Amino acid sequence: MGFIQINELHKTYWLGESQVHALRGVSLAVNEGERLFLGGPSGSGKSTLLHIIGCLDRFDQGRIVVAGRDVASADDRALADFRARYIGFVFQNFNLLPVLTVFENVEYPLLLNGEKSAKKRRSRVEGMLEAVGLLGHAKHYPNELSGGQRQRVAIARALVHHPRLLIADEPTANLDSTTGEAIIQLMLDLSREQGSTVIICTHNRELLENAERCILLRDGKIENDATAGTQGRTAACF
Amino acid sequence: MFLIKVAWRNILRHKRRSLFALLTILSGVTGIILFGGFVEANYIGLRESVIRSQYGHLQIHRAGYEANHRQDPDRYRMPLEQAERVKALLESNPHVQMTSRRLEFTALLGNEKNSQAAIVRGVDPETETLINSALTIIDGTDLDEEEPEGVLLGEGLAQALNVKVGDQLSLLASTVNGVMNAVDVTVQGIFQSFAKEYDDAAMMMTLPHAQQLLNTQSVDTVVALLDETMALDAVVADVADRSRAQDLGIEWIEWHKLATFYQKVVDLYDGFFLFINLVIYVVVVFGVANTMIVTVMERTAEIGTLRAMGTHRGGIVRQFLTEGLMLAVFGAVLGVLAGIALTYSLNALEIMMPPPPGSSKGYPLRIAYVPWIWAGSVGAVALIALFATLVPAMQAARKSIVDALRYV
Ligand SMILES: Nc1ncnc2c1ncn2[C@@H]1O[C@H](COP(=O)(O)OP(=O)(O)OP(=O)(O)O)[C@@H](O)[C@H]1O
Ligand SMILES: [Mg+2]
Numbered sequence: 230m231g232f233i234q235i236n237e238l239h240k241t242y243w244l245g246e247s248q249v250h251a252l253r254g255v256s257l258a259v260n261e262g263e264r265l266f267l268g269g270p271s272g273s274g275k276s277t278l279l280h281i282i283g284c285l286d287r288f289d290q291g292r293i294v295v296a297g298r299d300v301a302s303a304d305d306r307a308l309a310d311f312r313a314r315y316i317g318f319v320f321q322n323f324n325l326l327p328v329l330t331v332f333e334n335v336e337y338p339l340l341l342n343g344e345k346s347a348k349k350r351r352s353r354v355e356g357m358l359e360a361v362g363l364l365g366h367a368k369h370y371p372n373e374l375s376g377g378q379r380q381r382v383a384i385a386r387a388l389v390h391h392p393r394l395l396i397a398d399e400p401t402a403n404l405d406s407t408t409g410e411a412i413i414q415l416m417l418d419l420s421r422e423q424g425s426t427v428i429i430c431t432h433n434r435e436l437l438e439n440a441e442r443c444i445l446l447r448d449g450k451i452e453n454d455a456t457a458g459t460q461g462r463t464a465a466c467f
Numbered sequence: 468m469f470l471i472k473v474a475w476r477n478i479l480r481h482k483r484r485s486l487f488a489l490l491t492i493l494s495g496v497t498g499i500i501l502f503g504g505f506v507e508a509n510y511i512g513l514r515e516s517v518i519r520s521q522y523g524h525l526q527i528h529r530a531g532y533e534a535n536h537r538q539d540p541d542r543y544r545m546p547l548e549q550a551e552r553v554k555a556l557l558e559s560n561p562h563v564q565m566t567s568r569r570l571e572f573t574a575l576l577g578n579e580k581n582s583q584a585a586i587v588r589g590v591d592p593e594t595e596t597l598i599n600s601a602l603t604i605i606d607g608t609d610l611d612e613e614e615p616e617g618v619l620l621g622e623g624l625a626q627a628l629n630v631k632v633g634d635q636l637s638l639l640a641s642t643v644n645g646v647m648n649a650v651d652v653t654v655q656g657i658f659q660s661f662a663k664e665y666d667d668a669a670m671m672m673t674l675p676h677a678q679q680l681l682n683t684q685s686v687d688t689v690v691a692l693l694d695e696t697m698a699l700d701a702v703v704a705d706v707a708d709r710s711r712a713q714d715l716g717i718e719w720i721e722w723h724k725l726a727t728f729y730q731k732v733v734d735l736y737d738g739f740f741l742f743i744n745l746v747i748y749v750v751v752v753f754g755v756a757n758t759m760i761v762t763v764m765e766r767t768a769e770i771g772t773l774r775a776m777g778t779h780r781g782g783i784v785r786q787f788l789t790e791g792l793m794l795a796v797f798g799a800v801l802g803v804l805a806g807i808a809l810t811y812s813l814n815a816l817e818i819m820m821p822p823p824p825g826s827s828k829g830y831p832l833r834i835a836y837v838p839w840i841w842a843g844s845v846g847a848v849a850l851i852a853l854f855a856t857l858v859p860a861m862q863a864a865r866k867s868i869v870d871a872l873r874y875v
């Protein structure tokens with residue numbers, strides 16, 4: 230069985246009378262250490278799927294197992310602990326906490342995981358900041374950084390506690406293309422070092438085409454699931 | 468620590484909003500402190516004035532006096548020798564500043580034209596002056612042992628009789644043997660006390676002259692004045708112990724049991740104070756709640772991020788409670804400091820206040836320093852802030868993570 234196992238997943242949003250069937254039977258298996266890109270037109274259900282995999286949202290029908298855990302049966306508290314321990318998130322809007330410095334932002338997941346030793350936290354945080362090239366900005370506040378720098382901090386924060394799964398929903402949408410490429414590369418490199426599974430959702434065609442594995446969603450269903458050959462090409466996606 | 472750090476930075480992040488909440492709390496607490504201090508100063512002023520204008524701190528009578536003296540006044544008076552022993556006992560207590568004897572009776576005071584019933588008090592002039600230090604001689608001079616026939620009349624009584632200082636009057640009363648007796652008296656002075664009703668009927672004369680009129684050696688009361696009102700309980704305990712040991716046969720009554728007027732004023736002002744507290748605390752509730760509701764709204768995306776990373780709902784609640792509490796306690800402490808500073812300044816200005824009800828004299832504005840009100844208002848504001856923050860904090864924690872993350 231895969232690291233992530235999804236069977237016939239359905240999710241409907243209710244807006245008063247009307248309903249939006251955002252996911253209509255998605256089935257998917259992801260192995261540990263895989264790096265998966267998720268594409269598809271706007272409104273196809275990418276974010277919805279990521280939220281459910283990331284244990285941020287509930288679903289109506291189907292089954293999902295993440296890291297060997299049947300998350301549907303867990304309560305809020307258990308899910309929160311599960312996310313803190315096993316999942317790292319990178320968001321489109323960076324979502325750094327404005328009152329915390331770069332260092333403190335990256336330190337937060339370690340605090341959540343109950344790392345008592347300030348010395349250990351410091352070395353972990355500094356290691357991550359060094360890896361994203363922002364050690365010199367440790368004392369800065371997020372509003373003193375550029376978008377690209379903020380997203381680097383967010384990557385450091387998402388990976389500092391060595392999560393087994395990294396989820397990124399359009400992490401480059403607010404960045405120029407050069408910066409965006411560097412950000413994606415950084416995520417891939419760092420997560421490879423840690424052996425984490427990565428799921429990145431993007432509209433960037435080039436990224437999708439070059440992905441090791443690429444999944445296209447349309448109208449809440451998987452339209453295409455292509456794994457690259459040894460050359461690492463997924464032309465089949467398009 | 469982390470909670471406090473984050474709360475503090477968030478408070479500083481929106482300076483204007485925090486300042487507004489802070490000022491609301493600050494002015495509320497300052498108001499409570501000023502009003503509470505004003506009320507307390509009035510209690511103290513009124514208390515000391517009541518004690519010194521007639522009651523003294525402690526009045527000692529022969530045992531059974533209170534229950535029986537109206538039916539049989541002379542039998543329950545203290546004979547000369549008992550009064551001397553009581554005086555000696557009292558004066559050996561270091562808190563007792565002085566004692567004074569009183570003989571009380573009603574008599575008819577008049578001349579050829581007018582006559583009035585008077586509540587007469589025969590006193591030791593030397594010491595009574597001290598007990599009556601809140602009693603002002605508005606015309607003439609105080610009683611004097613050298614002028615045994617001199618008397619003081621309350622302002623209202625003098626007006627009713629239409630007499631002035633230097634006028635002669637005669638005083639008619641029945642002796643302890645039941646015979647009518649009369650003495651001549653001279654109006655030596657006219658006084659005002661804190662209570663107009665009392666001034667309408669009261670008259671003071673020297674004790675020997677009064678004893679001569681009633682043909683007795685006894686007195687009704689030995690009054691004691693203490694160096695400080697707070698020592699009363701200790702003095703009473705001492706008097707109880709030693710009078711029992713000496714088998715003195717006395718009873719006593721403390722000033723506050725006599726001063727019903729004082730108690731009524733205290734009850735009334737306690738009511739005002741409570742009401743003002745309630746009004747101010749309601750304002751504080753809305754101030755804090757409003758600030759926290761806006762704060763929670765604004766930080767929706769932040770809440771979503773924290774929850775996504777794995778912060779528990781309780782963690783979100785604690786964060787906002789800490790913030791509301793810190794804002795409130797900080798505002799309250801500043802309010803206490805402002806209250807103390809204003810108390811000091813207003814006292815220094817010596818503003819004159821109009822006479823209070825039932826009184827004939829104005830008094831300077833005084834505000835007391837009352838530490839329990841300071842501590843109480845900080846505590847109350849803290850509790851109220853927790854309560855006012857709880858609702859928005861719970862709302863924050865209950866938000867759906869996905870919706871919160873979408874919020875821009
Ligand atoms: N909270 C919500 N309430 C109602 N409808 C929603 C909600 N979230 C998503 N939807 C609807 O569900 C469908 C899928 O939305 P989703 O955000 O997953 O799309 P997406 O593929 O991420 O799109 P985009 O590329 O624009 O981010 C859309 O039709 C959207 O309008
Ligand atoms: Mg999306």
